[in-house]
Amino acid sequence: MRKIADWGNYPVIEADVSGFDTTAQLQQKLEQPGDVIAFGNGRSYGDASLQNKILLTRRFNKFLSFNPSTGELCCQAGVLLSEILEVFVPKGWFLPVTPGTKLITIGGAIAADVHGKNHHVDGSFGQHIRSMDVMRNDGTVITCSPSEHAEFFQVTVGGMGLSGIILNATFRLKKIETAYIREESVRAENLDEIMDGFEASNDWTYSVAWIDCLAKGDAMGRSILMRGEHATASDLVEQAHKDSPLIPKNGLQLGIPINFPNFVLNPLSMKAFNFAYYNKTRPGTHKHIVDYNSFFYPLDAINDWNRIYGKRGFTQYQFVIPKEAGREGMRKILKRITESGLGSFLAVLKLFGEQDSFMSFPIAGYTLALDFPISVKAMALFKELDAMVADYGGRLYLAKDSRMDAAMFERTYPNADDFRQAIAMLNEGETKFSSLQSKRIGITS
C-alpha cells in the first residue's frame, strides 16, 4: 500500500499499486477479484484513475512498429506523448492531437479522449485511433476500431478506463518540416473581442486564449489569443533554427522543489501573475517563431508546478457550453468567477469544433479551464457554476473533475444511461473496472 494522488493532489488515497510488463502478467492481476483501475502518468486532475487497487501502465511503454511512409505508429499504452515527440520530431513527425501537457500516456489520451488547440480542425485524439487492443476484465483481448467491434471502441474512447485496460494503439503521426510553430498573438481587451478573435481564426490549425479571470467590469475577459501553424523550412529566420530545423532549441527547465505554503496563493499574487502575463503582449498582433515546446507545453517547463497550490491540493474546473449560448453564458459564468475572487492564474479559453462522440467531453462551443485551490468557498462556488453550465446545455470534463455529483453528470452527459448499462454488462464477473470518480458520479456501483 502507498499514498497516491492525481495531478491536483486532491484527493490523496492509500492504494495497492502495481504495474505489469506483459499481457500475461496483467491477466494474472485481473484474475484476482475486486475493483481496479488503470493509472497512467497521473495527469488527470482528480480521482479518475484512483481506486483501492491500481494498475500502473507506465512500464508497458514500448514502441512496437512505425511505418515511415505513412507515419503509422503502433505503441503500447504506457508510452508518454513526450516519448513520441522525442523520438519522432527529429524524424519529421508530430502528434495528430496534443493537450497542453505532453506528460500523459497514450492510454490516458484515449480514455479521456483528450483535445488540443486544433480541435476545431482535427477533432479529439480518439478520432485518430485506427485500431487498439483492450484487455477486458476476464483477461480476453479485444481488437477494436471504428469498424471492428465498433460499439466497444465507442465506449472505450472517452470511457475513462471503465471498459478495460488499453494495451496498445495504432494511429498516424503528421508530417512536419520543422520543430517550430509560426505563432501570432493578439491581445483582446474584453470578452467580445476574444470571441470575435476565435471566429476570425477558424482557418488557423491551432488556436487558444489565455484569459485573465481577475479582470473585472469593462475589462472582463481580457485575454491573449494565440494561433499557430507548423512552420515550414522557409518560415525560419534564425540561423540556429535553419541549421537543424527539427531539433528545437528549448528554454530552461525549472522545478518547484516543495509544496508552497497555502498563503502564497492569494488574489494579490494571482493578480500580479495574470497582469504580468497580459502585459507581456502589447496591443495589436505579434508574430513569432517559437519551438513546439513553448507553444504547446509552456507549463511542462516548470516541473511539478502543481506544488504551487500547496498540500491542500487543487482542482481544475473545465466546462464547455454550446456555441449558441456562448457569449451570454460565458459572460455570466465569468462574471460569477471574477466576483468570487477565487480564480486562478491559469485560465484557458478555446472554441471547439463539432464533435458527436458517445462519451467524449468536446461539443461545438466554448470551453474554459481554471485552477482553484481546494477550499470550502471554492466548492460552494463550483455548485453554483455547475447549475449555470447545465442550464446552458454544457458539461464538465471528466479528466479534470474531482467533485461533480451524480445528478450533474446525469443531466449533462446525454448518453450517461447507455454508458452505465454498457459498462455494467462489460464488468460482469468478479473483477470490475471502476474508479472513485465512476462511483461518485454513478457510472459504476
Place this chain on the structure above:
Amino acid sequence: MKNVLILGATSDMAQAIAKKYAAAGWSLTLAALEKELLEPIASDLAVRSGAEVQTLEFDATDFSIHRKLYDSLPTKPDVVIAAFGYMSDQIEVRSNDEDIRRTIDINFTGMATMLSVVADDFENRGSGAIAAISSVAGDRGRQSNYIYGSAKAGLTVFLAGLRNRLAKKGVHVMTVKPGFARTKMTENLELPAALTASPEQIADAVFQGLEKKRNVVYTLWMWRYIMLIIKHIPEFIFKKMKM
C-alpha cells in the same frame, strides 16, 4: 560499431541503460531469463533509434554454461553491463534456505562466474569495460536485508578485485551502487523522493560513469555520504539500531 552486452536486460534500470546506448549509436545484445520479454524491448529500441538488437536467453544461476554462452556470441561486446539481481522480502524468508541460496546465487555467484568469463576475454583483448549493479545494501549489514546485502557486499569486493586485476590490462571495471530506485521492485513502496533515483537517472550515471572511467558510482551523490556515516557508526551502537 560498438556493441554492449546487457545481462538482465528486462529490469527497469537495464531498459533505461539500453535506451542510452541505442541512442548513442551502439549495437546491443540483450540477455535475460525470459527471452520473450525481450521482444517488445528490442522492437522498441529499433523503432526509437534504428539500433541493431540481438536477444539471448540467460540464466544467472546456470553457472556451468556461462562460458559456453559467452563464447557463442556472434559479436563480442566492448562493454558489458550486469544488471540482474534478486531481492525477496527478507522478513518472510530469512530462514528459508532455498531463498537464501537463490539470493546469493543470483546476486553473487552468477555475477562472479559470468563476469569472470567476460574478464578473461577482455584481458586477452586488452580492452573493454564492465559495469555491474551492486547496492548500498552491501556497505553494511542491517537487520532488514542482510542476506541480500551480504551477497551484494561479496559482489562489491569481487568487482574491486577484478578492477585491480584488469586495470593494468586496459580494462575498466565500474561498481554501481544505486540507493532507492523507482522501479518495479519498489512500485508499491513510499520512498523519500529526494533520495530516490529514476531508472533514467541511474542509466545516465552508468553511461557517463563508464565514459569517465569512474570506479565506484553512487547514482545520487547523497548516498555516498549517507553510507559513509552508516559505515562509521560503531558496532556497539549500530547493533541496537533498527535499520
